Amino acid sequence: xxRRRTLGTKKKIALLVSAAxxxxxxxxVMASTSNAAPTPKSASESxxxxxxxxxxxNNQKFIADQRANLDAQSExxxxxxxxxxxxxxxxxxxxxxxVGESAQDSQTAxxxxxxxxxxPPAASAxxxxxxASAPAGNTGGxxxxxxxxxxxxxxxxxxxxxxxxxxxxxxxxxxxxLKVTNLDNNKSTTVEVTSVSGSxxxxxxxxxxxxxxPGKFLIRRALIEKVG
Numbered sequence: 001x002x003r004r005r006t007l008g009t010k011k012k013i014a015l016l017v018s019a020a021x022x023x024x025x026x027x028x029v030m031a032s033t034s035n036a037a038p039t040p041k042s043a044s045e046s047x048x049x050x051x052x053x054x055x056x057x058n059n060q061k062f063i064a065d066q067r068a069n070l071d072a073q074s075e076x077x078x079x080x081x082x083x084x085x086x087x088x089x090x091x092x093x094x095x096x097x098x099v100g101e102s103a104q105d106s107q108t109a110x111x112x113x114x115x116x117x118x119x120p121p122a123a124s125a126x127x128x129x130x131x132a133s134a135p136a137g138n139t140g141g142x143x144x145x146x147x148x149x150x151x152x153x154x155x156x157x158x159x160x161x162x163x164x165x166x167x168x169x170x171x172x173x174x175x176x177x178l179k180v181t182n183l184d185n186n187k188s189t190t191v192e193v194t195s196v197s198g199s200x201x202x203x204x205x206x207x208x209x210x211x212x213x214p215g216k217f218l219i220r221r222a223l224i225e226k227v228g
Contacts, residue, residue, distance in 0.1 A: 040098040049097035051217025055157045056088045057102040061198035077195070084160040091160075091217075150226050151200035156180055156219040158208035159197060165189060165207035168197035177228030182211040183221040190227060200224060 043053040059081045066074045066081075092099045151171070159168060167178055172193045178201055181188035189210040191203065201224050203211075211219065 038096070041096055042098050043101055043103055046095075046097065048095050048215060048217055049092070049101070050103065051157050052088055052092050052095065052097055053101045053103040054155065054218055055160060055202075056085060056092070056100075058157065058198040058202060059085050059088065059159065060102055062196070065198065080161070087160045148226055149223065150178075151224045154200045154222060154224060156182075156201055156203060156208075156222040156224070157199075157217060159202045159204050161204040163204060163206065165191050165210060166194040166204050167191045167207060168195040168202045168204075169193045169200055170196060170198055171200050172226065176226060179225040179227045180207070180211060180219075181223040181225075182213070182219045183223055184219070185211075185213055187211040188223075 041049050043050040063078050063081050063085070066078050089099050092101065161168075167180070169176070169178070172178065174193055174195065176193040177190060178193060179188055179190045180201055180203065187210065189203075189207050191207045201222075213219075
């Protein structure tokens with residue numbers, strides 16, 4: 001009888017240990033759930049994410065355009081931009097943004113009223129501004145006169161490319177010089193167009209650093225001028 005009681009006691013201890021283990025596992029699962037990573041922010045929730053989504057969309061559009069109109073240099077351009085796309089996605093992840101979110105139509109979708117309303121005062125400071133009174137000249141394009149404001153309402157973001165300060169454009173040929181002014185902090189940079197992109201003026205990393213606001217990847221209020 002005493003032996004049976006001893007065995008019964010051991011079984012009870014084993015059951016108690018098992019129950020404690022299950023309870024501990026449940027607590028671990030609950031703790032793991034509560035410490036789960038926050039949901040990535042979308043472009044509509046963060047200016048940083050919006051800027052990165054815009055840059056990603058511009059580069060993806062450029063790649064698609066190149067593939068649709070292949071020439072001798074297309075493969076090299078595509079390879080370069082694919083590296084840029086990978087870098088932008090790394091920045092999206094590091095910034096807590098939705099990785100791969102693209103705002104391909106952001107150049108035309110961004111509200112342009114703030115930029116347009118802010119541009120006339122800045123333009124009035126330019127001594128040669130009377131030429132800007134011709135509406136056709138403000139739409140951008142390689143035929144714009146030197147010193148003339150172009151690309152009204154366009155936002156400016158970065159391509160993710162390295163190297164010396166430079167720009168890429170879908171309206172101006174290589175060698176064109178553009179002056180880009182961030183009207184939110186009055187910083188400006190003059191850069192040479194060195195390649196083609198999907199927007200009026202897309203700055204590389206070095207050029208964007210010269211005019212950016214801390215923590216922002218998009219210039220909503222930009223003044224773009226063709227100066228050479």
